[in-house]
Amino acid sequence: MRYIIKKLLSALLTLFLASVITFSIFNILPGDPAQVILGIDASDQQLEQLRETMNIDAPPVYRYIEWLNNISKGDFGISYKYQTQVSSLISQSLKVTLQLSFFSLILTVLISIPFGLLLVSLRNKKSFIPLSLLSQFGMSIPSFCIAILLIGIFTVKLRILPSIGYISFSENPLQNIRSLLLPSFSIAIGASSIVVRYLNTSVQQQLKKDYVRTAYSIGLSEKTVLYHHVLRNALIPVITIFGLIIADILGGSIIIENVFSLPGIGKLITSSITSRDLPLIQALVLYLSFLVIVVNFFVDVLYKIIDPRIRIE
Secondary structure (H helix, E strand, O other), X not given: OHHHHHHHHHXXXXXXXXXXXXXXXXXXXXXXXXXXXXXXXXXHHHHHHHHHHHXXXXXXXXXXXXXXXXHHOOOOOEOOOOOOEHHHHHHHHHHHHHHHXXXXXXXXXXXXXXXXXXXXXXXXXOOHHHHHHHHHHHHHOOHHHHHHHHHHHHHHHOOOOOOOOOOOOOOXXXXXXXXXXXXXXXXXXXXXXXXXXXXXXXXXXXXXOHHHHHHHHOOOOHHHHHHHHHHHHHHHHHXXXXXXXXXXXXOOOHHXXXXXXXXXXXXXXXXXXXXXXXXXXXXXXXXXXXXXXXXXXXXXXXXXXXXXXXXXX
16 A cells, blocks of 8 residues: 555656646747737737736746646636637547547557467467567557558558548447547557567566476476466566557557547647647646556556565665
C-alpha cells in the first residue's frame, strides 16, 4: 500500500508541474490572442475590450490560479478557431480516438503475444531467423507507410474497405467498424512488432539467469520453465512498452488519424497547432501529460502485482 501511495503522490506532483510548465510556455509565446480571434481588421477599441474580457493583462500568477480553478470545474476555455468550449471539442474527438485505441490494442495483443511466444519456442530452430527478421521489418516501417500499403491493397485493389472518413457506431455499427479497421491495423502492425522484439529479447536475457539453470537441474520440463518462470519475469519490460504504446495511441495517433481523416485527438492537435488556437493547445498538452502520468502509474502498479519483490527505494 505504501508503494501505491508513494506512486500516486508522485503522479499528482508531476501533473501539477506539468500544468505549471504548460501554462508558462503558452503564455510567454509571442502573439496577441485578441488579434488571433478578431483578425487583422479589428479596431484598437475592439482589441482592448476583448483583452479586458479575457483578462490578458492580469498578473501571470493570478491567471494561472484562475485557469487551474476553471480546469477543476471542467472548463478549459473557449477555442479561438471553433468558438466553442474546448472541453466539448476534446470530448467529441476523444470518442473517436478511444474507439481507434480499443481496436488497435486488441489487434496488438492478438498479434504480438501469440507471435512472440511462437518466436520464443522456435529460438533454437532454423525458422527463428526469418520470423525474427519479419518482426524487425514490421518495426522499421513507419506507420504511414503501412497505412498507404494497406490502402493500396484493401481500398484500391480489393475495394473492400474505406480509406478515409469516419461513421459513428450509433449511426451504422458495421460501417463504423469498417472505417476503423485499416487505421487500427496500421497502428497494430508496428506496435506488435515492437512488443514481439522486446518480449523475445527479455526472454533471451532471462534464460541466461541462474534460476533457469537451477530449474532445469531439478528436472523441470522446458515448457514449465519457460511459461511458469521465465515468461513472468520477462513481462516486466514488455509491460513498460505496452504502457508507452497505450499512451501513444490514446494521445491520438497524429499521422494515422490525418492519413485516414479521422476526427480524433490527433487530428485536433494538428488543427490547433496550425491555427495557433492556444486554449485548445494548452488543454491538449495537459491531456497528453495526464494520460502519460496515469498510464505510468498503472504500469508501476502492475510491476508490483507481477513481481511482489519490488519495494520502495
